[in-house]
Amino acid sequence: MDDIDARHKAKMQKIKAARDKMMATKTEEKGLIIVNTGPGKGKSSAGFGMIMRCIAHEMPCAVVQFIKGAMATGERDFLETHFPEACKFYVSGEGFTWETQDRARDIAKAEAGWELAKQLIRDPANRFVLLDEINIALRNDYLDIDDVVGFLLTEKPDMTHVCLTGRNAKPELIEAADMVTEMTLLKHPFRDGIKAQAGVEF
Amino acid sequence: MDDIDARHKAKMQKIKAARDKMMATKTEEKGLIIVNTGPGKGKSSAGFGMIMRCIAHEMPCAVVQFIKGAMATGERDFLETHFPEACKFYVSGEGFTWETQDRARDIAKAEAGWELAKQLIRDPANRFVLLDEINIALRNDYLDIDDVVGFLLTEKPDMTHVCLTGRNAKPELIEAADMVTEMTLLKHPFRDGIKAQAGVEF
Numbered sequence: 249m250d251d252i253d254a255r256h257k258a259k260m261q262k263i264k265a266a267r268d269k270m271m272a273t274k275t276e277e278k279g280l281i282i283v284n285t286g287p288g289k290g291k292s293s294a295g296f297g298m299i300m301r302c303i304a305h306e307m308p309c310a311v312v313q314f315i316k317g318a319m320a321t322g323e324r325d326f327l328e329t330h331f332p333e334a335c336k337f338y339v340s341g342e343g344f345t346w347e348t349q350d351r352a353r354d355i356a357k358a359e360a361g362w363e364l365a366k367q368l369i370r371d372p373a374n375r376f377v378l379l380d381e382i383n384i385a386l387r388n389d390y391l392d393i394d395d396v397v398g399f400l401l402t403e404k405p406d407m408t409h410v411c412l413t414g415r416n417a418k419p420e421l422i423e424a425a426d427m428v429t430e431m432t433l434l435k436h437p438f439r440d441g442i443k444a445q446a447g448v449e450f
Numbered sequence: 451m452d453d454i455d456a457r458h459k460a461k462m463q464k465i466k467a468a469r470d471k472m473m474a475t476k477t478e479e480k481g482l483i484i485v486n487t488g489p490g491k492g493k494s495s496a497g498f499g500m501i502m503r504c505i506a507h508e509m510p511c512a513v514v515q516f517i518k519g520a521m522a523t524g525e526r527d528f529l530e531t532h533f534p535e536a537c538k539f540y541v542s543g544e545g546f547t548w549e550t551q552d553r554a555r556d557i558a559k560a561e562a563g564w565e566l567a568k569q570l571i572r573d574p575a576n577r578f579v580l581l582d583e584i585n586i587a588l589r590n591d592y593l594d595i596d597d598v599v600g601f602l603l604t605e606k607p608d609m610t611h612v613c614l615t616g617r618n619a620k621p622e623l624i625e626a627a628d629m630v631t632e633m634t635l636l637k638h639p640f641r642d643g644i645k646a647q648a649g650v651e652f
Contacts, residue, residue, distance in 0.1 A: 261548075277645060304525065326505060330532065346463075349462040427638055429636065432632040435628065442478050442479070442482070444476070447503045447577065
C-alpha cells in the first residue's frame, strides 16, 4: 500500500470514529414536519422520492395535491396506476391561480383539500402524508397559516411524517418544522427557450 | 361577485396573458444535464422523483448509484422489485469513504461505475440516466472532472437527460449543466438527536 493510500486509510478511520460517536447520540425517532421550499427545482419531486421510499418500506402514505390538480402529472398517473393501495392520492386544486381566475373557487378547493389532509394525518395508519404545493395556498391566504401550523403541532400523531412543499413557505411554518430545505435556482433551461419536459418537470 | 374576487379575476387574466406570451417562446425540447447539489436534503430523492415521472411516461431510464452502494435504500428495493425492466439499477459504490477506508478500491469502483454510466448514456434507448452521488466521486478526484464533462457535452445523445447528484458539485460541471439546483439546509432534525429514518432519508 503506498503512502497516499495509507494516509487515506488513517484519515478515514479517524473520521469514522468521530462519526460513530456523533451518530450514537442520534437515537430518537419521531414523525417530522418537513418543508421543501425555495424557487429552485425538486421541491415536489423530492417529496415524491420520499413517497417511493415509504412504499418500499411498506409505510402507508398519502398525497394531497393542491394547486396543480388540472395538470396531468407523471407522479399522479404513476401512483394511481401502480400503487392505489399503498399510497392514496387526492387532488384538491384545479390549476394555477392564473388558470382558474376564480378566487372563491380556489379558496373552496383549498379548504376541501385541507379538510381531507387533516383526516389523513389524524389516521395513525398513515405514516407519511405529502401536502404538495400547499405553500402556495398558504401564501395566497386560501388557508390560514395558524390553523395549519396549530393542527400540525397539536394533532399530528407522533410517528407520522408530513411533508409540505411549494415556494415561499411562511415563516410560521418554517419555525414549526423539524426539517427545512430551500431549493435554490442556480441555472434553469427556461432561460434558453427550453420548455417544461416530461420526466423532468411533470 | 364582490370586489376582491373581481379584482382577482382581472389580475389573473393579465398574468395569464403575460405567461402565455412568455411560454410561447419556450418551444424547444432537449435532453438536459441536470445537477442537484448543496448541503440540504432532497438531492437524491428529487432524482428518484424524476425517475418516477419517467416510468409514468414510459421513458426507459437507469440509475447508477455511486458511494451509497452498501446501504439498503428504499429507492433501490423499490425499483429492483417493481420496475426491473422500466428502470435499470446498478450499484457501483460500497459505502461512504469513511466506511470503506480503502482509497484504491473506492477509485476502482467509481471508475467501473462511470464505464457503466457511459454505456447507459450512449444507448439512445435510455431517456433519463441518474448518476446518484457521482459528485462525491468527482470531488474526491476518483473520477476526472474533465473526462465526465467532456463526455456529457460531446457524447450524450441530444434527447437524453442525465441527472448528477451529490454535494459539492464541481464548478466545471455547473458550468456545463443546463439546470442546477442547490439544496440549502435551513433546519435539520439531527441537531435535536433525531436519527436518519425510513421513508425520509433512505
